[in-house]
Amino acid sequence: MQNIKQYVEQNKQRFLDELFDLLRFPSVSADPKYKPDVLETADYVAKKLSDAGADKVEVCQTAGYPIVYGEKIVDAAKPTVLVYGHYDVQPPDPLELWKTPPFEPTVRDGKIYARGACDDKGQFYMHVKAFELMMQNGGLPCNIKFMIEGEEEVGSSNLEIFVKENKQRLKADVVLISDTSMISMEHPSLETGLRGLSYLEVEVTGPNRDLHSGVYGGAVANPATILAKMIASLHDENNHITIPGFYDDVIDLTPDERNAINDAPYNEAEYMTDLGVDELWGEKGYTTFERTGTRPTLEVNGIWGGYIGEGAKTVLPSKASAKISMRLVPNQHSDKIRDLFTAHFEKIAPKSVKVKVTPHHGGEPVVTPTDSVAYQAAQKAITESFGKAPIPTRGGGSIPIVALFEAELGIKTVLMGFGLDSDALHSPNEKYDIYNYYKGIETIPLFHKYFAELSGS
């Protein structure tokens, strides 16, 4: 594969055009009005896999949106790489904050602006083009299987069934996913773990109806005030989470592990400027990288209650609610944390209110072994492509299907993401650098090459 750069260079405009075609599909899985578009996207992905040379391409129906499958088995003796990605995207709202329309990809300053540009169309499509590249440049070093789903942004609930029912078809030696980010192109990195998730909704009810805040104010518990007090109590003065037992299963990192994480380049002033904050906030005793990558956290994702329209209404609300999620680290368990939260939240509620806790969904934390052949192959590929070794980092986000693959298929995952934290995933003006897109297409074939070599095939 001496001709990687040359092939990319010769085909760069087409690679970009094809991605733009893919980005023009408004494949929003959360909103039923986009259903025809999501289904068309699946067909487009299937066609592109076929065009690139995949066999047995199938748009596999599920109870929800289809999963696109394709494979190229070159030699049963060679190792098999299962590429996972997703063709669905987050809703584009709030639309008014987009500088250019979310489904009309636009290049500004070397960056592709579009919903899904990075998450995950731009990233999974690199694998399709890298596959084409390998097919046209001496063939595949490994067998390859593609599984591109359409429900990642709504919880991947049908993927679990698909994986359980297709264990033989999905048999592989490693799962390769590009759906995460690097520190920067100057500081390439490889994520070695992901946080798990436990997401719940709480509802606090005070009086049985909205009350006049003058007639009753001061004599009846206000559920918004009580909810505020309950939420406030979930972090202590050092921003430790106060739920009893919450940290019981957390394995403290060794000083060496902590040093490795903190060795990653980090400019606090730049970080704060990017976010527009004057001060950072977090658990006492830990650095930013440790807080986001290695420590469990609890965030209020939404809160509401009472009168939230224009102007003033003097109401003492009957109810107040919040969506609260916790990110979990290795050895914590989503179900256990869900139960600990629920018991604690119910316990701290004063008798003057009633509390209802409803779990939404969860996902288990994962750690990628750094001594595996697959990790080493990724390390070598990046080192060759970027001219420097990747820094191991811990990702703060959650990709629940990684734990699923491990549990159901018995395969570990390599998280070889080429995005950046500044790509505004899930936000208006999502972008992906064209440079990163091409860099990914160049790096992926090297992974296949080294994975084959290191596997001894």
Next chain:
Amino acid sequence: MQNIKQYVEQNKQRFLDELFDLLRFPSVSADPKYKPDVLETADYVAKKLSDAGADKVEVCQTAGYPIVYGEKIVDAAKPTVLVYGHYDVQPPDPLELWKTPPFEPTVRDGKIYARGACDDKGQFYMHVKAFELMMQNGGLPCNIKFMIEGEEEVGSSNLEIFVKENKQRLKADVVLISDTSMISMEHPSLETGLRGLSYLEVEVTGPNRDLHSGVYGGAVANPATILAKMIASLHDENNHITIPGFYDDVIDLTPDERNAINDAPYNEAEYMTDLGVDELWGEKGYTTFERTGTRPTLEVNGIWGGYIGEGAKTVLPSKASAKISMRLVPNQHSDKIRDLFTAHFEKIAPKSVKVKVTPHHGGEPVVTPTDSVAYQAAQKAITESFGKAPIPTRGGGSIPIVALFEAELGIKTVLMGFGLDSDALHSPNEKYDIYNYYKGIETIPLFHKYFAELSGS
């Protein structure tokens, strides 16, 4: 006026029919789509005043909705009663919670269900019918002036201008208002004070955009969490308000005053059952009546931030907001409390967020002197009509125009309300007991009679 009961008895169906006609106008001042209805209501009120015998009836235009004026001057030597009321109503939302349509008055179990049944159409219209009754039964003991506005539910902002520009026309010896409630028909009461109000909106901004709660969670202050902590800190463990200086101007009641307030009949079990709560909540050291009537309070009227739709979104929000209002007691000042709140709220904000405080509106607390001729006249009227003396109570709500009348016209107000706390003002299924409506029409002429007598005319 020996024939009061007889006249009411003979005209009861017509009195009810006319009120029903008035209630059928959806005179919602807050929503511009009802504008033609609000204007028609003003015309209807003017016509009914004329029909009852008022002179100089005028639908007085303002920058907003008109104020209906009418008067009957029988003798310049007699005292003058200025009747204030409002023909506008609160929005009927949420409509789905109404058992019968809000603008189709329906009688169930002796109660009129309709938006405005009690607040304030049912109550001010008693004065129109009592005026008719006096005109038909020996004439007026006092001169009478009516000022019925159409913007009470949206802050009465044009009333202030009208009052300032019409001081001579509005000259009177007392303002008489029926827009409050009694303990019960078995326990008639007279409100001797109203709380003031200071209403503000707060916005807490963390990062400059919504963030992925996995990538950034734990390292950046979450404005919803910070807002919860700030709100939680506004009451201490005894539910005292923690804003420095907040209580400085509060005049503690004497033991006698406290005893008088607590002598009012109160069944805590019934109070809790009506509200559906298992425990009451409030400032330590005070009873329910003291908490709602004599102590300043702070309530969250609304709170919102982050993702509040269906399902789950793992966002770390950029902003969180709340509407917060404080009820004030005599000698506290709305502007001063607004400034104290603002300074405190800005001060307690951690450096990790930015805070914006926006005042909505305010109103001053009022106390009605119980040694005045007008109060004594009201006392005598109720005693005669109900067969027992009224209990003096302190109202928890606010009617900012009462302080306005005192400041601009130099006249005190008598709050002779015939509603009940259970009338669901501002809520679905607002009602007014037919019994209370007739009882009001019977009692009001007695007030005029005794006010004239006690004034020595």
